[in-house]
Amino acid sequence: MTETETQTQTQTETDADADGGTDTDTALDTTIYYDDDADREYIDDKTVAVLGYGSQGHAHAQNLADSGIDVIVGLYEGSSSRDAARADGLRVETPATAADEADIVSVLVPDTVQPDVFEKIQDGLDAGDTLQFAHGFNIHYNQIQPPADVDVTMVAPKAPGHLVRRNYEAGEGTPGLVAVYQNTTGTARKEAVAYAHAIGCTRAGAIETTFREETETDLFGEQAVLCGGATALVKQGYETLVDAGYSPEMAYFECLNELKLIVDLMYEGGLSEMWNSVSDTAEYGGLTRGNQVIDESVREEMESILEGVQDGSFAREWISENQANRPSYTQLKAAEEAHEIEAVGEPLRDLFAWSDSGGANEENEVVSEPEAAADD
Numbered sequence: 001m002t003e004t005e006t007q008t009q010t011q012t013e014t015d016a017d018a019d020g021g022t023d024t025d026t027a028l029d030t031t032i033y034y035d036d037d038a039d040r041e042y043i044d045d046k047t048v049a050v051l052g053y054g055s056q057g058h059a060h061a062q063n064l065a066d067s068g069i070d071v072i073v074g075l076y077e078g079s080s081s082r083d084a085a086r087a088d089g090l091r092v093e094t095p096a097t098a099a100d101e102a103d104i105v106s107v108l109v110p111d112t113v114q115p116d117v118f119e120k121i122q123d124g125l126d127a128g129d130t131l132q133f134a135h136g137f138n139i140h141y142n143q144i145q146p147p148a149d150v151d152v153t154m155v156a157p158k159a160p161g162h163l164v165r166r167n168y169e170a171g172e173g174t175p176g177l178v179a180v181y182q183n184t185t186g187t188a189r190k191e192a193v194a195y196a197h198a199i200g201c202t203r204a205g206a207i208e209t210t211f212r213e214e215t216e217t218d219l220f221g222e223q224a225v226l227c228g229g230a231t232a233l234v235k236q237g238y239e240t241l242v243d244a245g246y247s248p249e250m251a252y253f254e255c256l257n258e259l260k261l262i263v264d265l266m267y268e269g270g271l272s273e274m275w276n277s278v279s280d281t282a283e284y285g286g287l288t289r290g291n292q293v294i295d296e297s298v299r300e301e302m303e304s305i306l307e308g309v310q311d312g313s314f315a316r317e318w319i320s321e322n323q324a325n326r327p328s329y330t331q332l333k334a335a336e337e338a339h340e341i342e343a344v345g346e347p348l349r350d351l352f353a354w355s356d357s358g359g360a361n362e363e364n365e366v367v368s369e370p371e372a373a374a375d376d
């Protein structure tokens, strides 16, 4: 990213702070919007085009419609999602027509195809319309350059779409993020918070952020800790045990299956709940050996990964990878699928699906309930 582009973004995001929010009393001085902070008059009379009917698209579209908002789903002719959207009672048009008729255009197609879709819809953006995202990548890395006279916002639920939908139907909320990149109307933030209300996010809390912060923390997190870091840790642990002669099944349970139990405890009550729930031996062993595995050199690598996110080099790499039809991606994906832990895990997961309360395979859980009960 060039110096000028960085400055433009900082400038726009500072301007965007104009219409304020509710400061909560948290130590981190974070603004979180709840239902009471939302003013639905900023969305109730508007038409929203939801482009894409995948994970986020189907949830946003149905939640908005159930909240009484006029929704048009934008899908290209021949898209297999068209029937699904119609079956859910929604009106379907091409992305261009939907965007043309709408006041708010919610861009929920995959990040890699958003620049192409934007080319097709940009003529339908009138002055004062809103271009809205659920992830900041294309705006932050300048892959989409929105017209100067539209608002640009983000409402990003922090959960996959099926949970956003399920929680809404259950009367519950899904935490989310709200950001304003460009605020030409002066009401961009109020409209984004109203949208967050209409899809159920303010029931749980919508945290104020910026496109830059959301994009960079999201990419760093998925690379270093969540998707990349966690799988690498699991594979290294598994290989260490198997190479030392232990059974692959034991290594699978110890290094992959049990990770969920530990993560669930951290999710529920932080690190202390996890440490308090495991044995003193596990606690002492973990406290003394953890930093030996994830040591200073790992920290340095993490800093280098963060640098690649911040200076745009990861983004450039991923964009060229897509332009070249994903050669490395395809190869790496195949290698990951061929890892021994995958072949070892599959039959074990089927075997033990019943014992995994809240586990991955709900259908198995239900089917196998009598067996579980018989064991008691």
Ligand code: NAD
Pocket: 051, 052, 053, 054, 055, 056, 057, 075, 076, 079, 081, 107, 108, 109, 110, 111, 113, 117, 133, 134, 135, 156, 157, 158, 159, 160, 161
């Ligand atoms: P997805 O892959 O589930 O669905 C995208 C939909 O877009 C498809 O179902 C299809 O209807 C349409 N589509 C696919 N290819 C297309 C093409 N070539 N041209 C036009 N339309 C096409 O996408 P998603 O995971 O819902 O992601 C949408 C946005 O939401 C992204 O910006 C993503 O970063 C963001 N997001 C996703 C999640 C999540 O958990 N999935 C969470 C937060 C934010």
Ligand code: MG
Pocket: 099, 100, 101, 102, 103, 124, 125, 126, 129
């Ligand atoms: Mg329009």
